[in-house]
Amino acid sequence: MNLAKTAIVGIGATEQGRIPGESASEIAVRAAIAAMADAGIDKSRIDGLVTCRPPFAAGRVGTDEDMGQRLGMNPAFASTLEYGACAFSLHLAAAAIQAGLCNTVLLTYGTNVRSAAADFSGAGFSKDWQSLVGLVHIAGPAAMAARRHMDLYGTTEEQIGWVAVAQREWAQKNPIAIFRDPMTIEDYLASPYMVEPLRRADLTMISDGGAAVILTRADRTKDFRGKPVYLLSMAQQSAMRGDQNPDKLMRPWIADMAQRTYAQAGLRPADMNLAYLQDPTSVWVLQMLEGFGFCGVGEAGPFVWEGHTRPGGSLPVNTNGGQLSECYMWNWMHLYEAVRQLRGECGERQVAGAEVALHAQTHDFWKGAATILSTHAG
Amino acid sequence: MTSLAESFPEIADPALAPFWDGVRAEKIILQSCGKCGYMRWPPAPRCPECLSATAQWKEAAPTGILISHATYHRALGAGTAAAVPYSVALVRLDDGPQLYGRLEPHDADAKAGAAVRACFQEIEPGIPFIAWRLEGGSQR
Numbered sequence: 001m002n003l004a005k006t007a008i009v010g011i012g013a014t015e016q017g018r019i020p021g022e023s024a025s026e027i028a029v030r031a032a033i034a035a036m037a038d039a040g041i042d043k044s045r046i047d048g049l050v051t052c053r054p055p056f057a058a059g060r061v062g063t064d065e066d067m068g069q070r071l072g073m074n075p076a077f078a079s080t081l082e083y084g085a086c087a088f089s090l091h092l093a094a095a096a097i098q099a100g101l102c103n104t105v106l107l108t109y110g111t112n113v114r115s116a117a118a119d120f121s122g123a124g125f126s127k128d129w130q131s132l133v134g135l136v137h138i139a140g141p142a143a144m145a146a147r148r149h150m151d152l153y154g155t156t157e158e159q160i161g162w163v164a165v166a167q168r169e170w171a172q173k174n175p176i177a178i179f180r181d182p183m184t185i186e187d188y189l190a191s192p193y194m195v196e197p198l199r200r201a202d203l204t205m206i207s208d209g210g211a212a213v214i215l216t217r218a219d220r221t222k223d224f225r226g227k228p229v230y231l232l233s234m235a236q237q238s239a240m241r242g243d244q245n246p247d248k249l250m251r252p253w254i255a256d257m258a259q260r261t262y263a264q265a266g267l268r269p270a271d272m273n274l275a276y277l278q279d280p281t282s283v284w285v286l287q288m289l290e291g292f293g294f295c296g297v298g299e300a301g302p303f304v305w306e307g308h309t310r311p312g313g314s315l316p317v318n319t320n321g322g323q324l325s326e327c328y329m330w331n332w333m334h335l336y337e338a339v340r341q342l343r344g345e346c347g348e349r350q351v352a353g354a355e356v357a358l359h360a361q362t363h364d365f366w367k368g369a370a371t372i373l374s375t376h377a378g
Numbered sequence: 379m380t381s382l383a384e385s386f387p388e389i390a391d392p393a394l395a396p397f398w399d400g401v402r403a404e405k406i407i408l409q410s411c412g413k414c415g416y417m418r419w420p421p422a423p424r425c426p427e428c429l430s431a432t433a434q435w436k437e438a439a440p441t442g443i444l445i446s447h448a449t450y451h452r453a454l455g456a457g458t459a460a461a462v463p464y465s466v467a468l469v470r471l472d473d474g475p476q477l478y479g480r481l482e483p484h485d486a487d488a489k490a491g492a493a494v495r496a497c498f499q500e501i502e503p504g505i506p507f508i509a510w511r512l513e514g515g516s517q518r
Contacts, residue, residue, distance in 0.1 A: 129388075129420045129478065130466075130478050131455060132386060132501065132507065133466055133478050133479050133480055133501060133507060133509075134450065134455065134458050134461060134464055134466055134480065134501075135448070135466045135478050136454050136455030136458060137454035137455060139448075139454060140448045140450065140454070140466060141448070143448035143449070144445075144446040144447060144448045144466075144468055145446070147446045147447060147448060147490070148445065148446035148490050151446070151489050151490035151491070152490060192451065193449070193451040193452075194451065194452050194454070195448045195449065195450050195451065195452070195454070196448065196449035196450075196451060196486050241426065243419075243468075243475075243476045244418075244426055244476075247445075248476075249445065249446055249468065
């Protein structure tokens with residue numbers, strides 16, 4: 001069965017960390033050039049452009065208009081989502097190709113949030129009824145989710161800590177990761193709380209960087225250099241009612257999205273060789289491990305404590321180090337890593353024989369998107 | 379520093395006066411749909427359940443259960459430094475809606491499912507808001 005309709009045929013990234021003196025848009029351009037080189041094409045082969053605006057982007061920064069001018073292209077299809085962080089932009093590009101609007105899409109993302117010293121304090125990034133009582137920064141609601149997981153299921157702080165510790169172990173094998181210093185579970189537990197029960201290591205870093213992806217029709221991959229990575233399935237789910245929902249904090253809707261992602265591909269959790277679970281906070285990883293069926297609801301604490309997500313474990317998770325240890329790239333570098341793992345390019349941290357990867361992301365308590373990637377078309 | 383009243387226009391919004399009058403009288407007065415009775419929070423021009431634009435302000439019972447809470451040991455937002463450490467609770471009212479408010483006294487050991495009762499405290503001089511305390515007192 002030829003299941004896949006689209007495939008990733010090019011990826012590019014800039015250095016990650018601090019990139020002072022360069023605009024977010026120009027960082028994205030450099031990543032785009034790298035992705036086209038990786039695919040072995042020039043820009044004349046691209047007829048779709050999906051761009052992702054960075055956090056706190058002013059005006060047109062990072063939009064299709066901005067990027068189209070800088071890259072000098074008039075693609076048949078061009079679009080930018082209001083919140084386009086990787087997985088949502090990827091789905092838009094894939095949907096455009098499947099609808100026949102275009103054949104080959106360049107996706108771009110660049111940010112200089114670190115150098116620009118952006119203010120992330122607003123919960124939901126605006127004054128609202130939550131910030132009125134001091135519930136500021138995503139760390140607050142994430143800490144509430146962690147606390148509730150502990151209260152309902154007996155999850156311990158040590159178990160939560162294994163999310164960050166395991167990802168640090170992966171980051172130590174990743175030359176581009178920003179946080180590579182050793183961190184043991186003892187180091188984690190000895191560190192102070194930011195918002196109890198969460199510590200600094202449970203929360204994303206903030207960094208500058210760029211990434212780009214080239215997505216094309218699955219029947220056209222031979223026109224590009226290198227090994228294609230196919231999109232076997234994709235699904236999304238929202239929870240837009242927010243606090244009107246009965247259990248906002250635990251995000252039970254992730255399981256609905258997961259069920260559709262697996263069903264569309266005809267695969268099960270046990271078929272995943274790798275999982276990329278976007279990690280603005282460690283708690284999101286726990287919730288997605290459960291929602292995507294890698295363990296039962298309430299069992300993610302023991303699951304990570306047992307070491308399944310570490311190097312050598314049964315389910316390598318965020319092998320780049322994720323946003324907790326590699327870089328803050330709104331899930332784009334998780335996708336970059338997934339593609340490189342599936343191509344077998346990850347050197348010391350390469351997971352042998354990896355053929356299928358789950359790539360999933362959630363936008364706080366609002367919505368999520370998940371994709372199953374494979375070296376095979378179906 | 380910008381005061382809350384300046385940065386949060388809902389405080390002076392005449393349409394929300396029944397809520398703020400309620401808080402000053404140490405009561406929780408929320409919108410209840412005139413058509414289906416759904417009690418909503420935060421305030422909104424229409425019922426998110428049945429989309430009716432009719433609503434009455436009704437007093438909700440000042441009791442609920444603790445869904446969860448978070449304890450800030452670091453100031454992560456402007457104007458919160460003086461309050462650290464403090465806890466913010468998410469509470470499901472016995473009458474339905476879910477509200478955020480300070481947990482007083484701050485108690486890192488409060489458990490999900492605990493019964494809570496509204497108390498009222500100023501979040502800034504002259505601006506009282508709903509806060510929560512554990513029924514039976516702090517577990518500490």
